Amino acid sequence: MRIRYKDSFVRRFESQLEFIARDKPSAARKFRKDLLARIKEIPDNPFLYRKSVYFDDDNIRGLIFKGYTIVFLINDDCIDVFGFVKYQSKAVD
Numbered sequence: 001m002r003i004r005y006k007d008s009f010v011r012r013f014e015s016q017l018e019f020i021a022r023d024k025p026s027a028a029r030k031f032r033k034d035l036l037a038r039i040k041e042i043p044d045n046p047f048l049y050r051k052s053v054y055f056d057d058d059n060i061r062g063l064i065f066k067g068y069t070i071v072f073l074i075n076d077d078c079i080d081v082f083g084f085v086k087y088q089s090k091a092v093d
Helices: 007-023 025-040
Strands: 001-003 062-067 068-074 078-086
Touching: 007 025, 007 078, 025 062, 025 068
Parallel strands: 001 078
Antiparallel strands: 062 068, 068 078
């Protein structure tokens, strides 16, 4: 199973990396490296991650990483990573 990064994820992720890099570029590089390594683990067992609190769909899951939720959709042949949001324990109305 392959991973596809949607533009919505890439834009928010890069924006956050730029924000972190303003204070400490090495921390931004480490954050990027560590997060991408965790995302690459998703295809091994995608249903291991919790069902998204943002969507009512069993195929949309969330990876929690250092205060952020990486939201992804499980398809038959790939994982679509499309969300990068500040972690919230439950959906906001």
